[in-house]
Amino acid sequence: MKTAILASALVALATAPAFAGKAFVSNERSNTITVVDTDTWEVETEFFGGNRPRGITVSPDGTKLYVCASDDNIVRVFDTQTYEELPSLPSGPDPELFIIEPSGKRLYIANEDDNLVTVTDTESRTVLAEVPVGVEPEGMGMSPDAKWVVNTSETTNMAHFISTEDYKIKHNVLVDQRPRYAQYTADGTRLYVSSEIGGTVTVMDIAEDGAPTVIKKLTFEVPGVLPEWLQPVGVKVTEDGSRVFIALGPANRVAVVDGESLEVLDYILVGQRVWQLGFTPDQKYLLTTNGNSNDITVIDVEKEKAIRSVQVGQQPWGVVTIED
Amino acid sequence: MRNIALTLLASALLFLSVTPSFAIDVRAAVLRVDYQTLLPLSRYDLKPDDLGFAGAALADQDNNTTGSFMGHTYETLQVSAPPEEADAALDRILGEGIRLIVILARAEDLLRLTDRAAEEGALVFNAQAPDMAIRDDACRANLLHTTYSYGMQADAVAQFAVWKKWTDWVLVHGSNPPDVALADAFRRAARKFGARIVEEREFEDTGGSRRTDSGHVMVQRQLPVFMQDLPDHDVIIAADETKYFAEYLPFHLWTPRPTLGSAGLRPIEIHGGHEAFGATQFQNRFEALSERYIQPLDYSTWIALRAVGEAVTRASTADPMGVRDYVISDQFELAAFAGSKVTFRDWNGQLRTPVMLYDGRLTVSISPQDGFLHQTSPLDTMGLDRPESQCTAFN
Numbered sequence: 062m063k064t065a066i067l068a069s070a071l072v073a074l075a076t077a078p079a080f081a082g083k084a085f086v087s088n089e090r091s092n093t094i095t096v097v098d099t100d101t102w103e104v105e106t107e108f109f110g111g112n113r114p115r116g117i118t119v120s121p122d123g124t125k126l127y128v129c130a131s132d133d134n135i136v137r138v139f140d141t142q143t144y145e146e147l148p149s150l151p152s153g154p155d156p157e158l159f160i161i162e163p164s165g166k167r168l169y170i171a172n173e174d175d176n177l178v179t180v181t182d183t184e185s186r187t188v189l190a191e192v193p194v195g196v197e198p199e200g201m202g203m204s205p206d207a208k209w210v211v212n213t214s215e216t217t218n219m220a221h222f223i224s225t226e227d228y229k230i231k232h233n234v235l236v237d238q239r240p241r242y243a244q245y246t247a248d249g250t251r252l253y254v255s256s257e258i259g260g261t262v263t264v265m266d267i268a269e270d271g272a273p274t275v276i277k278k279l280t281f282e283v284p285g286v287l288p289e290w291l292q293p294v295g296v297k298v299t300e301d302g303s304r305v306f307i308a309l310g311p312a313n314r315v316a317v318v319d320g321e322s323l324e325v326l327d328y329i330l331v332g333q334r335v336w337q338l339g340f341t342p343d344q345k346y347l348l349t350t351n352g353n354s355n356d357i358t359v360i361d362v363e364k365e366k367a368i369r370s371v372q373v374g375q376q377p378w379g380v381v382t383i384e385d
Numbered sequence: 386m387r388n389i390a391l392t393l394l395a396s397a398l399l400f401l402s403v404t405p406s407f408a409i410d411v412r413a414a415v416l417r418v419d420y421q422t423l424l425p426l427s428r429y430d431l432k433p434d435d436l437g438f439a440g441a442a443l444a445d446q447d448n449n450t451t452g453s454f455m456g457h458t459y460e461t462l463q464v465s466a467p468p469e470e471a472d473a474a475l476d477r478i479l480g481e482g483i484r485l486i487v488i489l490a491r492a493e494d495l496l497r498l499t500d501r502a503a504e505e506g507a508l509v510f511n512a513q514a515p516d517m518a519i520r521d522d523a524c525r526a527n528l529l530h531t532t533y534s535y536g537m538q539a540d541a542v543a544q545f546a547v548w549k550k551w552t553d554w555v556l557v558h559g560s561n562p563p564d565v566a567l568a569d570a571f572r573r574a575a576r577k578f579g580a581r582i583v584e585e586r587e588f589e590d591t592g593g594s595r596r597t598d599s600g601h602v603m604v605q606r607q608l609p610v611f612m613q614d615l616p617d618h619d620v621i622i623a624a625d626e627t628k629y630f631a632e633y634l635p636f637h638l639w640t641p642r643p644t645l646g647s648a649g650l651r652p653i654e655i656h657g658g659h660e661a662f663g664a665t666q667f668q669n670r671f672e673a674l675s676e677r678y679i680q681p682l683d684y685s686t687w688i689a690l691r692a693v694g695e696a697v698t699r700a701s702t703a704d705p706m707g708v709r710d711y712v713i714s715d716q717f718e719l720a721a722f723a724g725s726k727v728t729f730r731d732w733n734g735q736l737r738t739p740v741m742l743y744d745g746r747l748t749v750s751i752s753p754q755d756g757f758l759h760q761t762s763p764l765d766t767m768g769l770d771r772p773e774s775q776c777t778a779f780n
Contacts, residue, residue: 155665155666155669173663173665173666174666174669174670176450195450195451195454196447196450196451196670197663197666197667215663215666215720216447216451216667216720217447217450217451217454218451218698218720219451219454221454230454233454233455235698235699237718238718238719238720238726239663239720257720258718258720258725258726259718259726287763289725289726289762289763289764
């Protein structure tokens with residue numbers, strides 16, 4: 062009897078991640094950030110995150126949480142341990158999504174209202190540059206070598222490749238309607254851009270000099286789900302590039318795509334209106350924000366199965382995780 | 386030969402990063418026919434001078450932003466004329482060499498102008514007239530519709546009512562021909578979706594001015610009397626396209642019931658309070674440009690010119706028939722802040738679009754409603770479907 066208990070305890074130990082961690086979820090409607098323990102999947106706390114918090118990320122050292130407070134027209138900054146608010150960053154109007162460079166110095170922010178990408182220095186808290194892009198900029202991706210920022214514009218329907226050296230657009234690639242998100246692979250040789258209304262994900266090969274070539278458009282099909290509801294938004298790629306996870310919005314599913322063959326392998330049923338995705342740092346789990354069911358779904362990355370859901374605030378939008 | 390070159394170019398574009406290889410300067414026009422009409426019941430509905438034109442200005446701005454990355458420019462002429470001068474105004478537009486024309490006019494004028502435009506090979510977008518015939522047996526090969534039809538409006542309302550299980554209707558309609566046409570669409574919608582019209586009443590338009598001091602006193606006495614002695618019903622369906630009485634209905638009924646249709650819960654293409662699906666940024670851009678809230682005619686004009694922009698961007702054509710063929714093809718799609726893409730029906734040139742239901746302040750719901758299924762697109766549950774349409778101009 063005793064042995065049996067010990068054995069199961071050992072199994073639990075063996076499968077437990079090496080580090081404890083936590084996830085921060087921005088709740089667009091309740092104006093809060095929910096903190097979830099990624100070991101126990103219990104909600105640790107919920108704190109004020111600014112008005113209409115959407116895009117959310119952490120500094121590379123894991124100490125600072127950045128939140129696009131869209132209705133405040135600033136980026137709010139919080140301590141990831143104490144949740145105390147730190148001085149805000151200027152963002153330009155209506156910040157929605159952003160990306161931070163690996164050094165943590167520069168933040169690139171999409172300003173949906175002004176057809177601009179704003180570059181903000183996180184140390185001096187000043188605006189370094191404003192780059193004019195297409196109508197309704199939204200998605201922001203960065204090449205792993207930090208030489209390129211890719212912005213997607215929702216009405217112009219392009220991916221704009223901005224050089225981080227001179228803040229000039231060097232390439233524009235036309236994609237399908239309402240591009241929402243851009244995600245490079247970890248080796249920087251490939252880029253995925255989701256088109257929400259077009260219902261596709263454009264796959265590009267990236268040359269050594271950063272030039273993109275469209276190689277495929279991924280399409281989706283789920284029996285019993287109207288094609289109109291297959292609206293790709295968030296995209297995440299595993300470190301080795303072998304699996305691509307794509308949130309399909311009101312289809313309430315995350316598509317699993319083979320990173321090599323670019324075939325859709327499976328659809329994982331998650332909560333309602335799934336938009337953004339975030340891996341835990343060890344990539345054991347993928348978290349999804351489900352805006353219409355007010356929860357996040359935890360997906361076991363290796364098994365490609367949803368294992369549980371956690372209630373968070375109202376209309377969760379974005380998610381980011383750290384090791385504790 | 387030119388067609389082959391275009392096709393090759395279009396397919397090449399799909400797989401290339403965009404380089405401004407050759408320039409296209411797109412010139413279009415909006416022709417708005419201004420009719421003498423009575424003042425609206427509510428001052429909120431006074432027509433702004435730039436109605437429709439403001440949508441064109443925003444479309445030019447949006448198209449030019451995209452065009453700046455492609456080497457394309459867009460310029461849209463704005464022309465207004467009284468009905469008797471509309472033909473001359475169109476001739477001037479055609480004389481300028483413009484072959485892409487958005488027309489804001491009543492169906493009768495629209496058809497005459499469209500036929501004149503056809504002689505010069507021009508493509509016309511109907512951004513105002515909701516009449517069924519111009520989408521049916523009187524359709525034209527050079528006429529696309531970016532505004533919705535009476536049928537789409539009525540079907541949008543009917544689906545919502547049926548979803549709510551409000552299936553016993555009293556239909557109250559006006560006496561002017563457009564009111565009668567809208568009432569007809571509601572009768573058809575009731576049959577289509579299984580609602581029952583338990584009684585119909587016509588509220589006669591006796592003319593006269595709309596604006597009288599303390600006019601509400603008489604309305605408050607007359608309307609309830611007009612609405613008494615009805616059989617049991619769930620809702621009032623109002624068909625008042627000429628907008629002379631329905632707005633008084635909701636609080637002047639005999640039996641308290643919700644009003645839908647021309648008052649109460651109304652179908653609308655867009656309104657200034659709509660924010661979902663990224664519309665906030667669209668509203669902000671519009672308001673920054675025009676210093677007022679958007680109205681449906683601005684939106685239908687914007688869609689027409691954005692559709693032209695998509696054809697130019699993706700198919701590299703500003704040729705009228707090239708634009709037409711591209712936008713009715715399955716290649717075309719446009720994000721229009723309504724929750725799903727808009728496309729065109731290839732059997733009658735009608736925009737396939739969701740329809741908002743609006744209480745005067747908020748988007749209450751958007752049709753098609755859940756559960757109304759269709760083999761092609763749920764959007765085709767509203768308006769004239771392929772088997773119903775008598776249009777042969779697109780065959």
